Structure formats: structure tokens, C-alpha cells
Amino acid sequence: MAVAPSVDELKKLTGYKAVDDYVKSGMVVGLGTGSTAAFAVERLGQKLSSGELSDIVAIPTSIRTKEQAESLGIPLVQLDTHPVLDVAIDGADEVDPDLNLVKGRGGALLREKMVEVQAKKFIVIVDESKLVDGLGISGAMPVEVTPFCYQFNLDRLLNLPSIKGCTAKLRMDADKPYVTDNDNYIVDLFFDTPIKDAALAASEIRSLVGIVEHGLFLGMSSAVIIAGKDGVYVKEP
Ligand SMILES: O=C[C@H](O)[C@H](O)[C@H](O)COP(=O)(O)O
Numbered sequence: 448m449a450v451a452p453s454v455d456e457l458k459k460l461t462g463y464k465a466v467d468d469y470v471k472s473g474m475v476v477g478l479g480t481g482s483t484a485a486f487a488v489e490r491l492g493q494k495l496s497s498g499e500l501s502d503i504v505a506i507p508t509s510i511r512t513k514e515q516a517e518s519l520g521i522p523l524v525q526l527d528t529h530p531v532l533d534v535a536i537d538g539a540d541e542v543d544p545d546l547n548l549v550k551g552r553g554g555a556l557l558r559e560k561m562v563e564v565q566a567k568k569f570i571v572i573v574d575e576s577k578l579v580d581g582l583g584i585s586g587a588m589p590v591e592v593t594p595f596c597y598q599f600n601l602d603r604l605l606n607l608p609s610i611k612g613c614t615a616k617l618r619m620d621a622d623k624p625y626v627t628d629n630d631n632y633i634v635d636l637f638f639d640t641p642i643k644d645a646a647l648a649a650s651e652i653r654s655l656v657g658i659v660e661h662g663l664f665l666g667m668s669s670a671v672i673i674a675g676k677d678g679v680y681v682k683e684p
Pocket residue numbers: 479480481482483484537538539540550551552553554555556559
């Protein structure tokens with residue numbers, strides 16, 4: 448009897464397929480963050496060192512990804528000099544039926560969103576455990592906030608009509624607040640039922656001064672590569 452692939456094997460299939468199918472020589476490539484995106488970075492490194500791809504520059508979405516890319520010899524640039532990317536590849540925490548996402552459980556949402564909105568194609572790579580019927584139901588919806596008066600930020604989030612009833616927790620790293628690559632904090636929002644109107648929630652959250660960015664990535668996916676027990680398939684909006 449065939450052994451079912453592990454979650455890591457599924458993640459690897461999606462990361463490798465994203466690079467194989469969407470990255471061509473000469474491109475500017477956005478590199479996501481997390482355990483799934485790491486496989487795409489690995490594949491890009493392999494294809495550059497074998498000469499199968501050339502003339503690639505990449506923009507990492509976190510310090511972790513930057514370090515991985517550097518260790519593989521992937522040439523890195525920044526949005527300052529390369530404001531338009533051909534493609535960005537990243538994982539997600541949740542994918543809904545319309546290919547809207549929750550991202551940021553790994554803390555990288557701000558840089559991810561900055562880079563991924565600038566990409567002509569944003570390719571999302573997930574194992575099928577990330578598929579949800581509605582956003583906000585499988586775990587935290589992260590919001591990056593200023594450390595300055597973070598409790599005030601947290602309280603005002605809880606008062607927003609579109610997300611009324613959620614609970615909010617400051618993300619901790621052992622006994623200290625978790626600090627992002629941008630020296631901000633993360634407030635994780637938890638919901639009992641899916642977020643009813645994610646577009647409204649996104650705009651209300653962003654309207655608060657002191658909120659830096661949220662983990663709702665709406666209308667951004669160009670394609671989602673999904674790996675599951677029945678194989679790998681691609682969904683497009
Ligand atoms: O901040 C982290 C990112 O949004 C990740 O892309 C997301 O959390 C998915 O990570 P993983 O592939 O490790 O599940």
C-alpha cells in the first residue's frame with residue numbers, strides 16, 4: 448500500500464512546482480516566508496546553481512528568507528530599485544474559496560504584503576489543510592501594530608463593528624512581546640465564526656492610526672497551488 452505523503456512533502460511539491468512553472472530567467476522574484484515558501488527558495492537556489500535559470504534577482508519578505516536566499520547564492524535586491532516584480536511566491540495560513548488569504552502567523556505579513564502587491568503574478572502555495580470555507584476560522588488573524596500604546600491599539604481593534612465579538616491577544620515570545628522584523632508587535636485576533644465581511648474588516652482595521660498592517664490578503668492571488676492526498680492542482684480566480 449502506498450504511504451501518504453507527509454505535510455512537508457506536500458509543501459515541497461507546491462514550492463517546487465511554483466518555481467518550475469512560474470519563474471523564468473531574467474525575472475524579478477518575490478520570495479515569501481514560512482515553511483512552505485522555504486521550499487520555493489530552495490528550488491530557486493538549485494535552479495540557479497545548476498544554470499537552469501539565470502539573471503534572476505529576488506526580494507525576500509523577511510530576515511529569515513533573506514538569510515536562506517543568501518546561503519543559496521540567490522542575488523537579492525530591494526523594492527527601492529525594483530518596484531515591480533514579475534512573480535512572487537508565498538505560503539498562506541488560510542485560503543478561502545475565492546482565493547482570499549489570511550497570512551502572517553509567522554509574523555512576516557507587512558513585508559510580504561509590500562512585496563506581493565507589487566508582483567504581476569502572486570502565486571500562493573499551500574497544502575490542503577490551509578483551505579477554509581471562510582477566513583479567520585482556523586486560527587489567528589494577525590495584525591501588526593505599533594509597540595507604542597499597543598494596549599490602546601488592541602482595545603480599538605476590539606471595538607470595530609466588522610469584527611465585533613473577536614478576541615485579541617498580544618503575541619508573545621516566551622515572556623516578552625513578539626517583535627517583527629520591522630520592530631512592531633503583533634496582535635492576533637481570534638474568531639468563533641468566519642469573518643462576515645473581510646473587505647469591510649480590512650478597511651476598518653487599516654483606518655486605525657497605530658495599526659501598521661493586517662493579515663487579510665484579499666483579491667491578491669493570481670493562482671493557488673494546492674497539494675493534497677489526491678495530488679497537486681492549481682486554482683485561479
Ligand atoms: O508570516 C508568515 C507567512 O504569512 C507565511 O507565509 C504563512 O504563515 C504560512 O506559513 P507556512 O507555510 O509555514 O504554513
